[in-house]
Every structure is written in structure tokens, then in C-alpha cells.
Amino acid sequence: MILPMPKYRVGLIGCGNIGTAFAELLTERRQAISAMTGIDLELARIAVKDPAKKRADFLPLSLFVEDPIEVASAPDIDIIVELVGGVDPAREVLLTAIGSGKPVVTANKELIARHGPELFEAAQSNQVDVFFEAAAVAAVPILRPLRESFAGEDVVRIMGIINGTTNYMLTRMSDEGISYDEALSLAQQYGYAEPDPSADVEGTDAASKLAILASLAFKRAVPAEAVQRDGIEGLDQEDFQLAARFGYEIKLLAVAKAIRNPATGEPEIGAQVFPALVEKTHPLASVRDTYNAVAVSGAAAGELMFIGHGAGRAPTASAILGDVIATADHLQRDSYRSVPVGPRATPYPIDDLTHAFYVRMHVADEPGVLSDVSGVLARHGVSIRLVNQEGLRDTQKSATVVFITYQAAERAMREAMEELRSHNSVVEVGRVLRILET
Ligand code: HSE
Secondary structure, eight states, X not given: OOOOOOEEEXXXXXXXXHHHHHHHHHHHHHHHHHHHHSOEEEEEEEEOSOTTSOOOTTSOGGGEESOHHHHHHOTTOOEEXXXXXXXXXXXXXXXXXXXXXXXXXXXXXXXXXXXXXXXXXXXXHHTOOEEOGXXXXXXXXXXXXXXXXXTTOOEEEEEEEOOHHHHXXXXXXXXXXXXXXXXXXXXXXXXXXXXXXXXXXXXXXXXXXXXXXXXXXXXXXXXXXGSEEOOOTTOOHHHHHHHHHTTEEEEEEEEEEEEXXXXXXOEEXXXXXXXXXXXXXXXXXXXXXXXXXXXXXXXXXXXXXEEEEOSSHHHHHHHHHHHHHHHHHHHHTTOOOOOOOEEEOOBOOGGGOXXXXXXXXXXXXXXXXXXXXXXXXXXXXXXXXXXXXXXEEETTTEEEEEEEESSEEHHHHXXXXXXHHTOTTEEEEEEEEEEOOO
């Protein structure tokens, strides 16, 4: 006897740029997916603000309805795909779908970064899937490996380049010697940066993605507010030239580490986003343009790297479709996979995190100045590994000096810089950049 092919009806919430791309990909791939998996996925309903609006030709108007909650609770819908973004009403829509026993797929970074644990708990109690691969670094398949392949792994560090817009800007500044403003204007011209670029350049987008990645990597909730961030605003072309001379690229990195508290034996999580000097020979230095990359270090697995397109219409749609197929496969087997994220992680004090630092200063070119500056660094316990004087900077007898330090605590470096900013011999302290420890 030939059993009929199981069919699952997908309810899509939101049909903007990404929603349309997903609908298009599902329609185009439907036959191939059923041939490969034995599952038929039908796009059955789409909730949008204006159901009467003319959409792409392949989407009949009869699919469109207005009320997302009605779709989320409809008995004839099996899987909900939420692509409206933002916290409200997405949170209520997803909780309603989960409460009605439906698995959900979402690309909503903000919602997962802020309310992930609430959704994971609801999904666990209702024994349904919640998949969100597209919520962090889109088509780069990193969340499922963290949930599944790394389920038993003791992850010690997860880091990467997880914002394509800023990576594009930094690549242009490095390759073409252009200014920050010129790089931003190019990124806006190509549609990578929004007219208001703050979420990308201030590092908030990367902080939300890091919160999601770190929560899955360390299996403890890491909220976005626990991620300390420094953006790329105002990075100076002079720093790119100096960095290149010392053998580094400048990259916006997102880094989360588990550090064991010696008193309790428990891991604490330190999470930061910052522009950093990365040795040219390090694999992350060659991640260029809008590419993203994530490197995960496990105690047993060693270091692995995932690289690809972290944003964009088609890559995001691809990640969503992969999740829909995974959840349909679970439905067919009457199973689900819980999200292995426990209670909130204990944050490691950011002030105690250590890095080697690069700092460029504009100082008076007079006897004793270098000894004054190094004296201040020494008093704060910051040890110098390399110092380089660039010679006279202008007619006022001042010079540019670059220091590269050994590992020092964030607090020590900050306090040393505060003291140096008001020091008589220091004209200006430039941007302080951390150096990636390899
Ligand atoms: N603006 C982001 C980026 C994509 O440039 O990577 C959305 O998270």
C-alpha cells in the first residue's frame, strides 16, 4: 500500500522583502523538497497589514489575510513562519502559535535576543520546535550545529565577524585608503547600510547576534544587554595604515568567552563587540566585504570556522526554508527538539577581561615624554610590548606614537587612558583598539 505524502500547511506572518523571498523560494523548491524529503509544504496563508495590496504575481490574493493571531491559532495551519520583525506583535503571535501546538520558525533577531528564553520555555512545555537560524548570521548554518553537533561540547569561546555592513566598510577603508565617512556613504549607496546606520556602526546589531550565538554556545541565556560594545564610528584612516604596517587588519569582532570562576568552579561569560587588530595571517583577517564568519572553540572539538553571507534576501530565505523543512520532518515523526538554553549566565566582569591593546597618541616631541607616558601605563600595571614613534607631526613639535601592550585588564587600560588624556605632554589620545589574541 502506498501511503499518501504528508502535507504541512505553512502560515506566513509578514510579507515584506524577506517574506516575499521566502515565499518565492518555497514555491520554487516545493517539488524538489517533496522529491527529496517525501514531505509536501504548502504555503497556505499569509498575514499582512494590507491584504488587498497587489503582491508578486506568484502570490494569489486569496492567500492573504489581516489577522496574524487568527493564522497562528488556525486549526488548518501546521507551521508558523514569522517574518515581521520587532518584538510586538511578533512575540504574541509566536506564543499563540506555540500555545496552539504549532512549531514556529522565525528570523526575528531582536525578539530572540530579548525574549528567547520565554519562547524556548513555552515551546518546551507545548513540545513543539522553535527554530531561528536566520535570526543570527542568516545563511551561515551555525545555530543548528551549536544546538545539535555541540550539544555535549564544552564551548570555551565563540567569536566572529557578524555584521556585513561594517565588514564592508572596514574592507574598503583598508583596501582603498578611504575615510570612515566615504566608506559609510559607499555602504549606503550599495544598500548595505540603512539611512540611519547606527545599529550597524554602533555594534548593537552584532551585540544582539552575539547574545543569540553565545546563549546556544554556552547553553545559558546571555542577554544582549550583557554584551559590552564599542562601534566603528570615527575609526581613523591613520589607524588602518599603522595597523597594516604592524601586520594587522582592523575588523569589528564579536567575542564571548567562558571563564571559570576559581571560587565557584562555574563558568562566567564575558561578551564584547569591538573593532580589533587581527593578524593578517589569522583566518578572520581574510573575511572581506559583506561576508560573515563565526569561529567556535570547544574543549574537545578544537576550533571550527563557519563562513558565508550573514544577511540579504536569498541567504536569509534559504536559512528559513531549512528550518521549515527540519520542523516538518519533526512533525512527521511526531517529535521536536528543545532549545538547550538554561537559566541566565553569570556575566564575567567586563573590567577584568584582558586584551593586548593598540593605542595611538599625539604627544609633545620633548625630552622625557615617552618616559612620562610609559610611567603612567606602568603605574596602572600595563606593560608595553612595542613602541613606535612616527616623527614630527606638525610644526608644533609634536609626534605620533603608537604603543602595543601586553595583556592588560580593561579597567587598567581605561584608567591609564583617562590619566593620559589630561597629561601635560599628551596632545591627544587616539582610538584604543584591542588586539585579537590568537
Ligand atoms: N545589517 C546587518 C548586517 C544585517 O549588515 O550584517 C541584519 O542583521
